[in-house]
Amino acid sequence: MNQIALSEPLLDTPLLEMRGISKSFPGVKALNVVNIALYAGKVTALIGENGAGKSTLVKILTGIYQSDEGEIHVDGKPVAFNNAQDAIDFGVTAIHQETVLFDELSVAENIFLGHSPKTRLGFVNWKAVNARALALLHSLESNIDPRTRLKNLSIAQRHLVAIARALSVDARIVIMDEPTAALSRKEVDDLFQIVKRLKAQGKAILFISHKFDEVYEIADNFAVFRDGKAVGSGVIAGTGQDDIVRLMVGRSIEHAFPKVDIPLGETVLAIENYTHPTEFRDITFALRKGEIFGIYGLVGAGRSEICQSLFGVTRPSGGKLKLNGKEILIRSPGEAIKAGIVYVPEERGRHGAVLQLPIYQNISLPSLTRTSRSGFLRAAEEFALARKYAERFDLRAAAFSVPVGTLSGGNQQKVVIGKWLATQPKILILDEPTKGIDIGSKAAVHAFISELAAEGLSIIMVSSELPEILGMSDRVLVMREGLSAGIYERNHLSAETLVRAATGNA
Amino acid sequence: MLKQLFKYREMLLVVIIAVLLAAFSARSPGFAKPANLANIFNDTSILIILALGQMTVILTKSIDLSVAANVAFTGMAVGMLNAAYPGMPLALIILIALGIGAVLGAINGLFVWKLGIPSIVVTLGTLTIYRGMAFVLSGGAWVNAHQMTETFLQTPRQLFLGLPILGWTAIVIVAIMYLVMSRTFLGRAIYASGGNPTAAVYAGIDVGRTRFFAFVISGMLAGLCAYLWVSRYAVAYVDIAAGFELDTVAACVIGGISTLGGIGSVAGAVLGALFLGVIKNALPVIDISPFAQMAISGSVIIAAVIFNARQERRRGRIILRDRGASEQIEVAA
Numbered sequence: 083m084n085q086i087a088l089s090e091p092l093l094d095t096p097l098l099e100m101r102g103i104s105k106s107f108p109g110v111k112a113l114n115v116v117n118i119a120l121y122a123g124k125v126t127a128l129i130g131e132n133g134a135g136k137s138t139l140v141k142i143l144t145g146i147y148q149s150d151e152g153e154i155h156v157d158g159k160p161v162a163f164n165n166a167q168d169a170i171d172f173g174v175t176a177i178h179q180e181t182v183l184f185d186e187l188s189v190a191e192n193i194f195l196g197h198s199p200k201t202r203l204g205f206v207n208w209k210a211v212n213a214r215a216l217a218l219l220h221s222l223e224s225n226i227d228p229r230t231r232l233k234n235l236s237i238a239q240r241h242l243v244a245i246a247r248a249l250s251v252d253a254r255i256v257i258m259d260e261p262t263a264a265l266s267r268k269e270v271d272d273l274f275q276i277v278k279r280l281k282a283q284g285k286a287i288l289f290i291s292h293k294f295d296e297v298y299e300i301a302d303n304f305a306v307f308r309d310g311k312a313v314g315s316g317v318i319a320g321t322g323q324d325d326i327v328r329l330m331v332g333r334s335i336e337h338a339f340p341k342v343d344i345p346l347g348e349t350v351l352a353i354e355n356y357t358h359p360t361e362f363r364d365i366t367f368a369l370r371k372g373e374i375f376g377i378y379g380l381v382g383a384g385r386s387e388i389c390q391s392l393f394g395v396t397r398p399s400g401g402k403l404k405l406n407g408k409e410i411l412i413r414s415p416g417e418a419i420k421a422g423i424v425y426v427p428e429e430r431g432r433h434g435a436v437l438q439l440p441i442y443q444n445i446s447l448p449s450l451t452r453t454s455r456s457g458f459l460r461a462a463e464e465f466a467l468a469r470k471y472a473e474r475f476d477l478r479a480a481a482f483s484v485p486v487g488t489l490s491g492g493n494q495q496k497v498v499i500g501k502w503l504a505t506q507p508k509i510l511i512l513d514e515p516t517k518g519i520d521i522g523s524k525a526a527v528h529a530f531i532s533e534l535a536a537e538g539l540s541i542i543m544v545s546s547e548l549p550e551i552l553g554m555s556d557r558v559l560v561m562r563e564g565l566s567a568g569i570y571e572r573n574h575l576s577a578e579t580l581v582r583a584a585t586g587n588a
Numbered sequence: 589m590l591k592q593l594f595k596y597r598e599m600l601l602v603v604i605i606a607v608l609l610a611a612f613s614a615r616s617p618g619f620a621k622p623a624n625l626a627n628i629f630n631d632t633s634i635l636i637i638l639a640l641g642q643m644t645v646i647l648t649k650s651i652d653l654s655v656a657a658n659v660a661f662t663g664m665a666v667g668m669l670n671a672a673y674p675g676m677p678l679a680l681i682i683l684i685a686l687g688i689g690a691v692l693g694a695i696n697g698l699f700v701w702k703l704g705i706p707s708i709v710v711t712l713g714t715l716t717i718y719r720g721m722a723f724v725l726s727g728g729a730w731v732n733a734h735q736m737t738e739t740f741l742q743t744p745r746q747l748f749l750g751l752p753i754l755g756w757t758a759i760v761i762v763a764i765m766y767l768v769m770s771r772t773f774l775g776r777a778i779y780a781s782g783g784n785p786t787a788a789v790y791a792g793i794d795v796g797r798t799r800f801f802a803f804v805i806s807g808m809l810a811g812l813c814a815y816l817w818v819s820r821y822a823v824a825y826v827d828i829a830a831g832f833e834l835d836t837v838a839a840c841v842i843g844g845i846s847t848l849g850g851i852g853s854v855a856g857a858v859l860g861a862l863f864l865g866v867i868k869n870a871l872p873v874i875d876i877s878p879f880a881q882m883a884i885s886g887s888v889i890i891a892a893v894i895f896n897a898r899q900e901r902r903r904g905r906i907i908l909r910d911r912g913a914s915e916q917i918e919v920a921a
C-alpha cells in the first residue's frame with residue numbers, strides 16, 4: 083500500500099522513470115523503494131517535508147549519488163548514472179538546492195564551465211561564451227553583466243546564474259530543487275515563463291517547492307514523499323491542497339500565521355538616516371518592544387544589507403543608531419551579540435552554519451560564554467541547549483552529534499534559527515526565516531516568533547513572501563533600490579499596496 | 589564493521605600501526621617489545637609536539653612552514669644561553685624557549701591577522717628569516733655538547749616509569765592540547781574559523797585573532813621543541829631540523845587533518861606522527877637503505893593525501909558549499 087493514487091493513473095510512457103530506488107546514509111534511510119515518473123511536456127511537483135528525501139532523489143538523478151538499489155529508465159530503456167557526466171549525457175540538468183558556483187570566475191564562465199563553446203582549434207570561444215551567457219540572462223529578464231565576477235553578485239543574482247547554468251545545456255529533463263526559495267514574486271514570474279517555454283518544447287520538468295501556490299500555478303502532476311517513501315502521486319487538477327498536505331505530514335496543518343496582537347512597549351532600537359556608501363540611503367525607523375517589524379521589497383532592494391549593518395558585519399557611512407535611547411556604534415558581530423542584537427542570516431551555507439561541526443556545537447557557538455564555566459566548555463550544557471531549541475522546530479536528525487552538513491536543507495535552516503534564539507537576544511533580526519522550510523515546521527517557526535514577541539522581544543523580519551509579511555508584521559518598511567518606499571501600519575496592509583510600493587508602479 | 593573503522597579514521601590508523609608493528613616484529617623479533625616501543629615513542633616525541641602545533645594552525649585554514657626554522661633559532665638561542673650562563677636554572681631556560689618561540693609564532697600570526705597576507709607566503713618568508721637570524725646570532729658557529737651543562741643535557745633523558753622525561757613531555761602536551769581543542773572557547777573558535785570563516789564571524793568569533801593565537805601556540809610548542817631537540821642531539825647549529833616542517837605537515841595529513849581547515853583531531857595528529865615514527869624506526873631494522881626509506885615515507889604521504897581527498901569528496905562534495913570561497917569577509921577592520 084505504498085502508492086495511493088488520488089486521481090486517474092497517468093497513461094503515457096514516461097520520458098524518465100525511477101523504479102524501486104533506495105538510498106541509505108549512516109543512520110538514515112533517505113529513500114526507501116520509491117517510484118517516480120516524469121513525462122514530456124509536463125511539470126511534476128515533488129512535495130514533502132524537510133528531510134523527506136527530495137534532494138537525495140535529485141542527486142541520484144544527476145549522478146552525484148548512486149542509489150543502493152533500483153533502476154532508472156529513460157525512454158523505457160534502463161540506464162545507469164554512474165557520475166554527473168552520464169546524467170548530462172542522457173539529457174538531465176538540475177538547479178540544485180545548494181548551488182555550487184565559483185566566486186572568482188566570471189558569470190559567463192560559471193554558466194558554461196565544463197561545456198563552453200569551442201573554436202575550431204579547440205580553444206574556448208570567449209566571444210560565444212559571453213554572447214550566449216548574455217542571451218540566457220536576458221531570457222531570465224536579468225541584466226547581470228556576464229563578465230562580472232560572481233563574488234560581486236547578490237544571493238538572488240547568484241541564483242539566477244545557477245538557473246542560467248542549468249538551462250545552458252540542451253537537456254530533455256530539467257530538475258529544479260527549490261528554485262524559488264531566494265526569489266521574489268517578480269523573479270518567480272520570470273522563471274515560470276521559462277518553465278512554460280520548456281514545457282512547450284516537450285521537456286520533462288521536476289519541480290521541488292514548499293510553496294503550494296507555486297505548485298498549483300505551474301505543476302501538472304505531483305508526487306509526495308514522506309520519510310523516504312513515495313506516499314502518493316497524481317494529477318494536480320482536481321486534487322485539493324488539504325489532501326496533499328495530509329499525505330505529506332499524515333495530519334492537517336493549522337493556520338500558518340498565528341499572529342497575536344500584543345500592546346507594543348517603548349522604543350528599543352531607532353535608526354535615523356542610516357546610510358551605506360553603496361547599498362542604502364536615509365533609512366529611518368524605530369522598533370518597539372514586542373513589535374514584529376517587517377521589511378519587504380524586491381530581491382536586491384537592500385534589505386539584507388541594512389540588517390547586516392545593524393549586526394556590525396558592515397559599517398554605515400552615515401546616520402545614527404540608538405539602542406534604548408543611547409547612541410551606540412556596533413563595530414563587529416561580537417559587539418552586536420553583546421548588545422543583545424542577533425541576526426539570522428539568509429544564506430545558511432555561507433553565513434549560518436559550520437557544516438563540519440556537529441549540530442550541538444553549531445547551536446552553542448554564539449552562546450559559549452553561557453555554556454562554559456571558568457573558561458571550560460561543558461558538553462552537557464551544550465547538548466541541553468541544542469535539545470531545547472532543536473526540538474522546538476521538530477529538527478530531524480539522527481543525533482545531535484552528527485555534522486550539520488549531513489542534514490537536509492530545511493533542517494540546516496532550523497539549526498541556524500535555533501542557534502540564534504539560543505543566545506536569548508533582545509532584538510532578533512530574521513532574514514527570510516522560513517526559506518526552505520516545510521509548511522508544518524513553518525507554522526512552528528511562526529508560532530515561536532509570535533511567542534517571542536509576546537515575551538517582549540523586538541523582531542525585524544525580512545521576507546520576500548507576501549503572506550508571511552502580511553500575516554506576521556505589525557508594521558512593514560518597504561524598500562526599493564536601497565531607499566525607503568514608506569512604512570505601512572498593520573491595518574493599512576494589503577498585498578497590492580506593498581507590491582506597488584516595492585516596484586514603484588503607481 | 590569495516591565501514592565503522594573507515595568512518596573513524598583514527599581507528600583505521602591505530603589498526604594500520606598495529607599491523608605494521610606486528611609485521612615488523614615478525615621480521616625482527618623484539619621490535620614490538622615494550623622497551624623498544626617506549627624507545628620509538630620517545631624518538632617521535634618532538635614530531636608529536638610539533639605536529640600538534642601544526643594541526644592547530646592547519647585547522648584554521650592556514651599553514652606554518654616556519655616551525656623548523658623556529659626550532660633552529662630558538663635552539664641556538666637557548667644553547668648559547670646555557671653555554672654563556674651555566675648557572676641559569678633549567679626552568680628559566682625552558683621559559684625563555686617558550687617565550688622566544690611564542691614571539692616568533694606571534695610575528696607570523698600578526699602578518700596573517702593584521703595584513704591579511706596568506707599564511708603560506710608569510711611563513712615561507714619567516715622560514716628563511718628565522719634561520720638567517722640563527723646564523724646572525726651564532727655567526728655560523730656550533731654550540732657543542734661540552735659547552736652545555738649536565739642538567740641541560742640530561743634532564744629529558746631521565747627515566748620515569750620506563751619512559752624518558754622527553755616522552756612524558758609529549759604526553760603532557762598531548763593532554764593539554766586535547767583539553768584546549770575540545771574543552772575551551774579557543775579550541776572551538778579554531779574549528780569554527782577553519783570550518784566556515786564567514787559563519788564564525790557571524791557568530792561573534794574574531795577569525796583573525798583566532799588564527800593569531802593558533803600561530804602563537806604553534807610557535808610556543810616549537811620553542812619547547814627547540815630545547816628538547818638541542819638537548820637530545822647535544823648540539824646546536826644553524827641547520828638543525830632542516831626540512832622538518834614538512835614532517836609536521838605530513839603527520840597532520842596522514843592523521844586526517846584536512847588541509848582545507850576545520851576537520852581533524854588531536855588523536856589524528858598524534859597517530860599521524862606515530863605512524864611516521866614507526867616507519868622511520870622500523871625500516872633500518874629490516875635493512876632498507878635510507879634512500880628507499882625516504883621514497884617509502886613519501887609514498888605513504890601521497891597515499892594518505894589521496895585517501896583524505898577521497899574521504900572529503902565523499903563526505904561533502906555537494907552538500908558543502910565552496911568553502912574556499914568564503915575565506916574573507918568584508919568586516920570593516
Ligand SMILES: Nc1ncnc2c1ncn2[C@@H]1O[C@H](COP(=O)(O)OP(=O)(O)OP(=O)(O)O)[C@@H](O)[C@H]1O
Pocket residue numbers: 107108110111112130131132133134135136137138139179478479487488489490491492493518520903907
Ligand atoms: N550526505 C549525507 N549524509 C548523511 N545523511 C544525509 C546526507 N544527505 C542527506 N542525508 C539525510 O537524508 C535525508 C533526506 O535528505 P534530503 O536532503 O533528501 O531531504 P529533502 O527532502 O531535500 O529536505 P529539504 O526540504 O529540507 O530540502 C535526511 O534525513 C538527511 O539528513
Ligand SMILES: [Mg+2]
Pocket residue numbers: 136137138179259490491492
Ligand atoms: Mg532538499
